[in-house]
Every structure is written in C-alpha cells, then in structure tokens.
Amino acid sequence: MLRIAGLNQYYGGSHILRDVGLHVEEGRCNCLMGRNGMGKTTLLKCIMGLLPVAGGTIRFHGEDISTLPAQQRARLGIGYVPQGREIFSQLTVEENLRVPLAGRRARSIPARVYELFPVLKAMARRRGGDLSGGQQQQLAIGRALVLDPEILLLDEPNEGIQPNIVREISAVIRRLNREEGLTILLVEQKLPFARATADCFNIMNNGRNVAHGAMGELDDTLIRDHLTV
Numbered sequence: 001m002l003r004i005a006g007l008n009q010y011y012g013g014s015h016i017l018r019d020v021g022l023h024v025e026e027g028r029c030n031c032l033m034g035r036n037g038m039g040k041t042t043l044l045k046c047i048m049g050l051l052p053v054a055g056g057t058i059r060f061h062g063e064d065i066s067t068l069p070a071q072q073r074a075r076l077g078i079g080y081v082p083q084g085r086e087i088f089s090q091l092t093v094e095e096n097l098r099v100p101l102a103g104r105r106a107r108s109i110p111a112r113v114y115e116l117f118p119v120l121k122a123m124a125r126r127r128g129g130d131l132s133g134g135q136q137q138q139l140a141i142g143r144a145l146v147l148d149p150e151i152l153l154l155d156e157p158n159e160g161i162q163p164n165i166v167r168e169i170s171a172v173i174r175r176l177n178r179e180e181g182l183t184i185l186l187v188e189q190k191l192p193f194a195r196a197t198a199d200c201f202n203i204m205n206n207g208r209n210v211a212h213g214a215m216g217e218l219d220d221t222l223i224r225d226h227l228t229v
C-alpha cells in the first residue's frame, strides 16, 4: 500500500534521512522503532507531506505522492497523528474534530469517532486545552479518523500518558487495525506495547532503516543494538 524507496531529507545542511526504504502492506500494523533522534518523526512528516524531501519516492497505491501537498495526501487516505498531539487548545473538542472538514462540502463528524472515543462526545464543548494528556491524544486520533483514512500514521501515541488511558488507546489501535482493517504505521518505543499491537517492525538508526521483519523476529541483539538506552 505504501512503498518508500531511496528517500533522503535534510534539515538545512544536516542529512537526516538517508536512502530510506520502507514498505507497509495493506491491513498490517507496522511498528517503526529506534532511539530518540533517529529520524522516525521526520520520516512520518515526509510521508504526510509536511517536510520536503530531497529525492526518493513515496508510493501510495502505486502513485508517487512525494511532491503532493499534505492536504491532497490526506484526501488520498493518509491520516496523521503527530507526536505531541498538536491539538488546538483554544478550540473546543468539536471544533478540533471539524478542522479536517474545512473546505469540504457539508460533511459532519462521523459517528464512529465518538463511538470509539465516548469521552470526546462527553467533552465536545470543552476546550482542547482543558483535556488531560490522554484525552488530547484520543482527540488527536479522533481528528485523524474524521476523513476516514486508509492508513494511519501514529507518532508515539503513548508518550507521557497515564497507564489507564494507554490501555484504552492500545485497545482502540488494535480494534482499528484488526477489526476494521485500517493499515497502521506506528512509531513506538515501548517494547511490550509494540509487541502487543504490531505484526511487523522497522528499525531506524541515524536516518537509515537498518532492520525489518515480523514482530517475532525482533530478537535480543536487535533490541540491545537499537532499542535499549
């Protein structure tokens, strides 16, 4: 479904992504792992079209989307939940959920979003900034689902969130993937969560995709070399 090849990216003079290749097959939950600063967030932003790339291809259903603006990629079916959530704290929950609908003809927030996250219904008129970290994360995921994506890019959804909400969010991610068939590319550093949620992995090291395989092939050597601090 998503096939990246030879992708390079620079921040000014710093060469961050180096010839990255990555495949995400339809229906899978693919976990992108690696220590801090290795380029995981940069890669997701490049896929979403939020950062320009310096060569390489990003194919979605076979079409190279690497020069399309982010909005167009969203329309094609790519959803994105940024690291740190980036919700609008001055807007209400409902207004946050309507942001992706701007400029589209009369569409409403799908009932499914509230069904997945009942708390968003209960708090629809509260400001985003009044929500707890976990509720904001649920809002960020809900917002990404408003346009009914085919693939969801999730950047460390459990970072800095209380354990009880981590469990809820994990259950939703698994449900979306396993019951609703949503393809997922998940950036996750916590091994137990990655193992329970994803069926395959890729590991980033200094801007390169250095290893990939089925989750069961993530062995102690890979964990020691690339994941433990």
Ligand SMILES: Nc1ncnc2c1ncn2[C@@H]1O[C@H](COP(=O)(O)OP(=O)(O)O)[C@@H](O)[C@H]1O
Residues within 6 Å of the ligand: 011, 014, 016, 034, 035, 036, 037, 038, 039, 040, 041, 042, 043
């Ligand atoms: N806006 C930026 N300007 C310059 N360098 C950046 C910027 N954002 C990230 N970087 C650098 O790019 C590298 C990869 O960062 P990032 O993609 O955020 O890594 P990860 O998500 O794996 O922690 C890091 O060395 C980081 O310092």
Ligand SMILES: [Mg+2]
Residues within 6 Å of the ligand: 040, 041, 042, 083, 155
């Ligand atoms: Mg990151």
